[in-house]
Amino acid sequence: MDARESLLAAYEASKGQIGLGDSDRIRTLRRDALESFADLGFPRTSNEDWRYTSVSKMTPLEFKRPSSFQPDGSASTELQRLRSVFLGGTAGRMLVFLNGRFLPELSSFNGEMPGVETLSLAAARKSHSDLVEKHLARYATLEGRSFSALNTAFHEDGAFVHVAKDVAAKFPIHLVFVANGPERPMAIHPRNLIVLEAGSSASVIQSYVGLACESYLTNVVTETVIGENAHLEHFKIQQEGRRAFHISDLRIDLARHGVMSDCSIAIGGSLARNDVTGNLRAEGAECHLNGLYMVTGNQHVDNHTTLDHVSPHTISRENYKGILDASSRAVFNGKVIVRPDAQKTDSVQSNKNLLLSENAVVDTKPQLEIFADDVKCAHGAAIGELDEDALFYLRARGIPRAEARALLTHAFASEIVDRIRWDALRRRLDGNISLWLSSSSSEAQEVS
Amino acid sequence: MEEGSTVLERQKQIQELTNRKYDAGFVTDVEQDFFPKGLSEDVVRLISAKKDEPDFLLQWRLKAYRHWLRMTEPKWPNVHYPQIDFQDVYYYASPKTDEDRPKSLDEVDPEILATFEKLGVPLNERARLAGVAVDAVFDSVSVATTFRETLAEKGIIFCSFSEAVKAHPDLIRRYLGSVVPYSDNFYAGLNSAVFSDGSFCYIPKGTRCPMELSTYFRINAADTGQFERTLIVAEEGAYVSYLEGCTAPMRDKNQLHAAVVELVALDDAEIRYSTVQNWYPGDKDGKGGIYNFVTKRGKCAGPRSKISWTQVETGSAITWKYPSVILQGDDSVGEFYSVALTNNMQQADTGTKMIHLGKNTRSTIISKGISAGRGQNSYRGLVKVAKGARHARNYTQCDSLLIGDKCGAHTFPYIEVGNPTARVEHEASTSKIGEDQLFYCLQRGIKEEDAVSMIVNGFCKEVFKKLPMEFAVEAQKLLGVSLEGAVG
Numbered sequence: 001m002d003a004r005e006s007l008l009a010a011y012e013a014s015k016g017q018i019g020l021g022d023s024d025r026i027r028t029l030r031r032d033a034l035e036s037f038a039d040l041g042f043p044r045t046s047n048e049d050w051r052y053t054s055v056s057k058m059t060p061l062e063f064k065r066p067s068s069f070q071p072d073g074s075a076s077t078e079l080q081r082l083r084s085v086f087l088g089g090t091a092g093r094m095l096v097f098l099n100g101r102f103l104p105e106l107s108s109f110n111g112e113m114p115g116v117e118t119l120s121l122a123a124a125r126k127s128h129s130d131l132v133e134k135h136l137a138r139y140a141t142l143e144g145r146s147f148s149a150l151n152t153a154f155h156e157d158g159a160f161v162h163v164a165k166d167v168a169a170k171f172p173i174h175l176v177f178v179a180n181g182p183e184r185p186m187a188i189h190p191r192n193l194i195v196l197e198a199g200s201s202a203s204v205i206q207s208y209v210g211l212a213c214e215s216y217l218t219n220v221v222t223e224t225v226i227g228e229n230a231h232l233e234h235f236k237i238q239q240e241g242r243r244a245f246h247i248s249d250l251r252i253d254l255a256r257h258g259v260m261s262d263c264s265i266a267i268g269g270s271l272a273r274n275d276v277t278g279n280l281r282a283e284g285a286e287c288h289l290n291g292l293y294m295v296t297g298n299q300h301v302d303n304h305t306t307l308d309h310v311s312p313h314t315i316s317r318e319n320y321k322g323i324l325d326a327s328s329r330a331v332f333n334g335k336v337i338v339r340p341d342a343q344k345t346d347s348v349q350s351n352k353n354l355l356l357s358e359n360a361v362v363d364t365k366p367q368l369e370i371f372a373d374d375v376k377c378a379h380g381a382a383i384g385e386l387d388e389d390a391l392f393y394l395r396a397r398g399i400p401r402a403e404a405r406a407l408l409t410h411a412f413a414s415e416i417v418d419r420i421r422w423d424a425l426r427r428r429l430d431g432n433i434s435l436w437l438s439s440s441s442s443e444a445q446e447v448s
Numbered sequence: 449m450e451e452g453s454t455v456l457e458r459q460k461q462i463q464e465l466t467n468r469k470y471d472a473g474f475v476t477d478v479e480q481d482f483f484p485k486g487l488s489e490d491v492v493r494l495i496s497a498k499k500d501e502p503d504f505l506l507q508w509r510l511k512a513y514r515h516w517l518r519m520t521e522p523k524w525p526n527v528h529y530p531q532i533d534f535q536d537v538y539y540y541a542s543p544k545t546d547e548d549r550p551k552s553l554d555e556v557d558p559e560i561l562a563t564f565e566k567l568g569v570p571l572n573e574r575a576r577l578a579g580v581a582v583d584a585v586f587d588s589v590s591v592a593t594t595f596r597e598t599l600a601e602k603g604i605i606f607c608s609f610s611e612a613v614k615a616h617p618d619l620i621r622r623y624l625g626s627v628v629p630y631s632d633n634f635y636a637g638l639n640s641a642v643f644s645d646g647s648f649c650y651i652p653k654g655t656r657c658p659m660e661l662s663t664y665f666r667i668n669a670a671d672t673g674q675f676e677r678t679l680i681v682a683e684e685g686a687y688v689s690y691l692e693g694c695t696a697p698m699r700d701k702n703q704l705h706a707a708v709v710e711l712v713a714l715d716d717a718e719i720r721y722s723t724v725q726n727w728y729p730g731d732k733d734g735k736g737g738i739y740n741f742v743t744k745r746g747k748c749a750g751p752r753s754k755i756s757w758t759q760v761e762t763g764s765a766i767t768w769k770y771p772s773v774i775l776q777g778d779d780s781v782g783e784f785y786s787v788a789l790t791n792n793m794q795q796a797d798t799g800t801k802m803i804h805l806g807k808n809t810r811s812t813i814i815s816k817g818i819s820a821g822r823g824q825n826s827y828r829g830l831v832k833v834a835k836g837a838r839h840a841r842n843y844t845q846c847d848s849l850l851i852g853d854k855c856g857a858h859t860f861p862y863i864e865v866g867n868p869t870a871r872v873e874h875e876a877s878t879s880k881i882g883e884d885q886l887f888y889c890l891q892r893g894i895k896e897e898d899a900v901s902m903i904v905n906g907f908c909k910e911v912f913k914k915l916p917m918e919f920a921v922e923a924q925k926l927l928g929v930s931l932e933g934a935v936g
Contacts, residue, residue: 355867370857375880379859379875385868
């Protein structure tokens with residue numbers, strides 16, 4: 001039995017448990033999605049969107065549905081520790097999900113934020129059925145995406161965030177997804193829905209952490225709906241376990257003058273695929289995508305972004321940076337589409353990669369598809385190693401080679417991290433980068 | 449057994465063809481002028497027999513044909529056209545006889561003559577370009593002969609492909625398919641099986657070719673047919689600059705063109721290859737234009753060799769071509785300078801591939817795409833740095849200019865890097881003609897159309913300056929003519 005068959009069998013087996021509170025629409029959608037997945041199977045490298053990313057490591061596995069949704073002793077202590085690290089002593093809400101299911105006892109709701117509702121999607125199905133019905137699965141269309149189809153068929157829980165009209169959420173909202181279970185390998189399909197009504201603003205931080213060192217699959221779909229003049233600041237910090245597969249599909253729907261600032265940090269996982277699709281469907285919409293990926297060992301990270309300028313006067317800015325060590329591989333595909341009526345579109349995209357090792361490989365494809373004439377679109381990509389002159393400058397001042405390399409690499413990464421205005425998050429990421437560098441520079445030293 | 453059945457099959461097929469089209473005793477007569485439509489192994493054999501080719505070439509063609517049968521048409525290019533019926537194409541036609549040609553300029557389409565006028569083509573050349581019978585054209589034969597003598601003195605071989613097959617079979621055998629194997633892609637496979645003719649050029653060791661080589665100077669070069677094959681070999685330290693095409697509009701009754709160009713540069717050699725392509729683009733609604741599916745590739749086989757492609761693509765209904773360089777020798781250099789213009793219903797999917805294999809290899813890509821009318825222009829490029837290609841360097845710039853709100857500009861740059869010492873940079877921008885620039889010109893009494901042409905020429909300057917002098921002047925005028933009707 002391969003992964004596709006095992007997943008289909010798992011669906012059959014859990015029929016009574018998945019999708020109990022579904023509306024008719026969602027029920028039909030699930031069925032269609034399952035059919036679509038059964039039909040498509042896992043993507044192959046002959047598919048242009050998966051040209052450089054092979055999921056062949058995943059396909060022989062027999063994925064199971066997680067059965068345990070309570071942390072055992074050691075996991076519980078670890079979660080307490082993470083909690084203090086993530087919140088960093090500041091107020092804010094934190095929703096913890098274990099194996100894709102909401103864990104209220106570890107979540108915290110300190111910090112008053114009237115008009116801001118944060119709950120599990122499973123609970124929202126009952127308490128906010130109208131909103132869920134209005135938005136869920138309206139944006140994440142399937143279009144031949146097998147993993148999104150898989151999520152749509154299998155999703156059980158996830159986060160639901162709703163910010164009422166003209167409300168500014170004071171504190172960041174943390175969504176923490178933890179994987180730890182006896183099943184191996186297990187497949188987790190979190191589904192998140194973030195809705196910002198007109199004139200509102202909020203910061204949402206999604207963190208993915210793996211406590212298990214076994215291989216598992218996190219296959220998440222997040223839909224963000226940003227109303228008129230609303231502003232969402234969104235972070236996704238992916239630190240899955242070393243043997244994990246992380247597949248993510250983020251959809252952004254932007255109304256008139258809506259603004260999205262997204263930042264995606266990918267450090268963990270053995271295979272990580274990150275799809276971000278921004279639909280700038282109304283005038284004045286603005287979408288900022290920033291990303292940082294740091295990989296080493298045999299890690300493979302793939303970032304696919306699509307910015308679809310549908311309406312005139314829309315703005316997009318994209319900056320993805322990557323650091324690759326050992327035998328890692330990174331893929332970047334940034335597509336910018338300017339539709340025939342989207343005049344005055346202003347788009348800038350950049351992808352820069354730093355190679356620290358002889359065996360690292362980068363495949364990048366910044367892609368433009370433009371059907372309107374009065375537009376400003378630029379994109380750039382660069383791949384290279386550390387600047388010899390800068391390295392020389394530091395070494396001439398007595399800084400050892402390894403330290404100088406780490407310093408310069410850190411500086412390369414900090415362009416993305418320094419922009420984060422939440423101190424706790426920035427400190428945490430800075431720490432992560434330093435840790436990553438110290439562990440990978442020791443490998444580099446051995447080589448040189 | 450198998451061979452026996454092939455022969456039987458062949459005879460049977462020929463019999464059928466005979467009965468259908470030519471009642472007057474058409475057997476295996478290799479003297480005929482054209483074969484019926486369609487492609488089969490027999491047609492390949494007949495082409496080869498007709499050209500009196502040595503066995504190795506026939507075998508190569510047959511291998512190519514058999515491989516081609518298993519290949520499928522590429523669907524990935526960003527172009528749209530009705531399915532081509534490859535059995536509805538003539539695969540061999542001997543050069544036109546003078547009787548088919550217009551007798552004088554009076555018989556030539558006045559539209560073409562008007563374009564000549566705009567391009568400033570000298571009077572005595574118009575006739576040749578319009579395909580008037582050679583006898584009626586003054587003098588070009590004697591000019592070509594003089595050139596040919598100069599080249600022969602230096603030991604440079606420059607002749608048609610068929611001549612080369614007869615006179616220098618060893619060279620052909622060594623280099624044919626060494627850069628573009630028949631298995632490379634669908635159209636290269638087709639070309640390998642049925643190629644009609646083309647140019648062969650060989651520059652011996654340490655020789656600098658004293659003039660720009662061009663098919664223009666080659667006797668009987670006019671009708672190389674739709675499956676052209678060109679092979680240029682530069683030995684150690686040799687230099688050659690080759691020009692292909694011309695700026696005058698070329699009419700051709702064949703809609704499908706699948707050419708292959710192979711360049712080989714050995715140690716310290718340099719090849720510059722310039723193309724101006726202005727095939728018939730079809731009418732305003734895109735009817736009847738040429739499909740130009742070309743495979744062009746050069747191999748910098750030796751250290752310090754250099755290959756430079758310069759192209760100005762203004763014609764054809766569909767252009768599908770990626771002049772590429774395999775940078776195999778250490779310190780070798782590849783360059784690609786391109787201007788591609790699409791107007792009306794034209795579609796272009798063009799770009800380059802730079803494959804860095806050797807150490808310290810460098811490549812530069814400058815691509816300027818201009819879309820007007822309802823034209824769709826795509827840049828598709830690959831920069832690949834192999835694991836061992838230490839200190840490879842690439843700089844890519846692809847700019848698009850949009851004129852009008854119904855056209856499209858697309859970029860698909862693939863960058864694959866497998867070595868940390870590589871430096872690869874890619875920049876692209878898309879913009880329209882600046883209102884302020886246009887206003888500045890209009891204010892000074894320059895007509896809008898002239899102003900646009902001037903601005904577009906400025907946009908393409910980086911590429912034009914890489915063209916040989918006289919070509920550059922013509923290319924500038926050509927852009928102006930091709931853009932006619934795009935503004936206002």
